[in-house]
Amino acid sequence: MTETPALKAAEFWEARYRDGGRLWSGRPNALLVREASDLVPGTALDLGCGEGADAVWLASRGWQVTGVDISHTALERAAGHAAEAGVSDRTAWERHELGETFPKGSFDLVNAQFLQSPVALDQRLILRQAAEAVTAGGTLLLVMHANWPSWQTEPPFEAEFPTLRGVLDELALPQTHWTLETLDTVRSASVSPEGVEGFRDNHVWRIRRGGDA
Numbered sequence: 001m002t003e004t005p006a007l008k009a010a011e012f013w014e015a016r017y018r019d020g021g022r023l024w025s026g027r028p029n030a031l032l033v034r035e036a037s038d039l040v041p042g043t044a045l046d047l048g049c050g051e052g053a054d055a056v057w058l059a060s061r062g063w064q065v066t067g068v069d070i071s072h073t074a075l076e077r078a079a080g081h082a083a084e085a086g087v088s089d090r091t092a093w094e095r096h097e098l099g100e101t102f103p104k105g106s107f108d109l110v111n112a113q114f115l116q117s118p119v120a121l122d123q124r125l126i127l128r129q130a131a132e133a134v135t136a137g138g139t140l141l142l143v144m145h146a147n148w149p150s151w152q153t154e155p156p157f158e159a160e161f162p163t164l165r166g167v168l169d170e171l172a173l174p175q176t177h178w179t180l181e182t183l184d185t186v187r188s189a190s191v192s193p194e195g196v197e198g199f200r201d202n203h204v205w206r207i208r209r210g211g212d213a
Contacts, residue, residue, distance in 0.1 A: 010070050010097055012119045017051075017073035028057035029113045031143045035182060035206050037061075042108030045133060047098065047126070048115045052078025052091075058111070059087035066092045068103055098126045106135040113143045114202075118157060124170050131171055134209045139181075142167065142205040149190040150198035164203050173207065182206035 032054050041062035046055040049067030051074055059065045059082065069075050075093045082091040094103055098115075099122035110130045115123065127142070134140050144162050148155050164183055182204050190200040 009117060009119045009121060013069075013071045013117075014073060017071045017077070022051060022077065025053070028054045029143065030188070031186060031202065031204050032111060032113055032141065033057070035141055035204065036109065036111070036139075039109060039139060042138075043105075043135075044109040044111060045103060045105075045107040045130075047110065047112040047130060049078055049093075050074050052081040052093075054111060054113060055091055056081050056085045056087055058109070059090040060085060062090075063109070064090050066094060066103055066105075066107070068094050068096050068098070070095065070097050098122075098129075102126075102129045103133070106133055106138070108135055108138040109141065110134050110138070111141045114145060115142075116144055118159075123162075127167070127171055131173060131207075131209075136209055137211040138209050140205070140207045140209070142203075144203050146185060146201040146203045149192065149200040151190070151192045151196040162203060164205070167203070167205060171207075177210045179208045179210070180205070181208055 036058065042064070044058050044063040044065045046058065046065055046067045049055050049069050052067055055065045055067035055078065067075070067078050069078070072095060075095055079088070079093050082088045096102060110133050112127070112130055115126065131140050146161055164185065184204045185201050186204060187199050187201050190198050192198070
């Protein structure tokens, strides 16, 4: 998705977090909870962690989590959330402008929830780097919006939404080393700022890397 190519992603996201109050609910994304609750805790990388709700949820379940975001303000709030939840010892926070830099290491779970942006984002590169960061036997979990909410009659900008097959084609993961465990579209309730009720579809990919990959 691209709205204003001239505006740098770091400037856009820092301003969005800095100039307003808390953006998100503080609760973990429902599809993360659905897909990760049965995974054995290990090391996790949360890409685009925002204010830290997903990372804190994972840490509370025993994961050692590295949360990554482009916004200093978001990361400060995430660290505060972790402290309040008593999981600071199981969380670490790194600032990266994904597409330019990427965390080092490999992880048992790489989680990317709604890694979509109205400003320039090299999503294909980031998703491939995310897959490369999954350790043998680990899981890549991706969740993305599939369309605008049903109540959004006039989209604020042009956007190209991913398809289930399109993302798999871009990842180009060899079937001999990866197993597709979830390929799903989930419809959830969505309410506009004015209170109009509707729905929005989200795509889910959960892919496990082979133990000898």
